[in-house]
Amino acid sequence: MGPVTEYLPLLLLGLATTLKLAVSTAVLGLILGLLLALAKLSRHGWLSRPAYWVTNFLRGIPEFLVLLVIYFGGTQMLGQVFGDRAPDISPFFAGLAALTLVFGSYASETFRAAFQSVPKGQIEAGRAYGFSAWQCFRYIQLPQIWRVAIPGLGNLWQGSVKDTALVSVIGLDDVMRKAQQAAQSTREPFTFYLVASLMFLIITLVSMWIIAKAEKRASRGMPGAR
Template identity: 45%
Template structure:
């Protein structure tokens, strides 16, 4: 039996597409921040270690919802000052950009620990072999460390991405019209909360299944050479 969506089907579809865009944008930001954080924490320089540790500790210690609110509302004064300096009438950070920054910041903090564990899992002898071959440290990182690190980190990153997909619902509090915001609007108009929240639940479940399927094939591809050498 198909639920009566009272004409809100296209709106929910648009909300689903917005959720996907937000999740992918935050993923891109978070992967960059996570990799930089992990490289800082595994660096031999104490200031970089302190910087990486501070980032992951502070961000993980504050709820994601608070980061969304802090970044969205906390940039108002900064953007006004920037607009005045540039001679513009108004300049503001929209909900999508704020959500991307906040969720990417949080994803990156957790990804820092995933990447750090993956880097430490690579035998030290691999780096020494690269040095023995005359490779520079950046080239060792690019050609030896990073390819192995991705294979080890993929399962953990997959779990974080599925959490990120669900955390996109938090951005509804600042007005971004993703799945939850569209569902709330539909509930207000139709007075049928169970129907629309259940539909939203199934949409999130479907997105999670798609993400799990994608991660399965990514892990399978990343482990091809490893599996053959172990057999």
Template identity: 45%
Template sequence: MNELLNLQGFGPLLAQGAWMTIKLAFLALVLSLALGLIAAGAKLSSHKLLRIPATLYTTLIRSVPDLVLILLIFYSLQLWLNDLTEMLGWNYFEIDPFTAGVITLGFIYGAYFTENFRGAMLSVPVGQLEAATAYGLSRWQRFRLVMFPQLMRFALPGLGNNWLVLLKSTALVSIIGLADLVKAAQNAGKTTNDPLYFLILAGLVYLLITTLSNRIFKRLERRYNVGIKGLAR
């Protein structure tokens, strides 16, 4: 029993894997949020040169399974980098699994966040933006002071849901060699011949992270719903 409670000596390995998963998910979230805002603005643009590529991006990414995209983007990035270094005469450079995971997940979930932000932007009353323009606010001031606070109120429920899906998708990155929580649990299970025990532990860690995430998003929702009757509780 004591041996089970101390994780049979694999506690540090699992802790490192959990920290790797959190870092991967957070950095991928930052990238996907940035891509989502940019692509959402492009999809709502009146310029076809912006609107068409953004539409193709979201349509393609949301139509192909995440696992296929992870493998495709990972190996494509490395091949393109090899061609570039060869053409420029640089030394060979290999993308590490963590960087590849951040770029891949950020690129994939940027498409989902795009639709979140696009719908939220469309929900902001046009009259308020027109009033901001009439007051002489610049484009950046209109976005920061008028558009962004309101679009967050509409977007947060969808953003929270996509964050949880992104967090779970970090497990897929283990197939390209990243020593994340799932990989650590698999290695510990193979070594001890007790895979069920360590996979249950990994599941509990994910449950803990998602529970904390839900509390954070609830607080954010209350913050951005201040002043809205019935929504700020």
């Protein structure tokens, strides 16, 4: 336990970076996923077709490849446009952009299915009572959408947390990179990779508990809810 105690502050710094990246990805990914879902459900083909094309493309390629394209390809593109004055793409920004695009692409399908689960008759009834489109969305659709979408979004969150480990490859000082540095310094890879695994496991278990509470809260007042 001596080496672990010595490097624990370093690992905790990496854990903080991992959590920051995961939470930022989830927030931006939810917004992007909701917008893409609305675009997919649009009656306008010029809006729905590109949304399907983009999400199908992003869901069909590895997250790691998306990360490499944004980090290295983006750097090259900025260099061609701005020359020596080109801004650098940080590992955190590249990871955030890549994981947000992937998260939003999958979340769009979750939201789309949730939107379609709301009976159209309820929306028509709301409009008949004088509700605006926003009021129908806010008071009729959104509560039901969240209840249906929470399990799928919870799975996406847990997958996104684990995907943050990919960003260590491009130099982000997350928990995986810190574990790698500690393993190389002490020549005890098993110990530190096991500690990193336990940290991810703790995040997953806490997330499962929070998601279960959120599902229970969202189901209050529904038939069959306990």
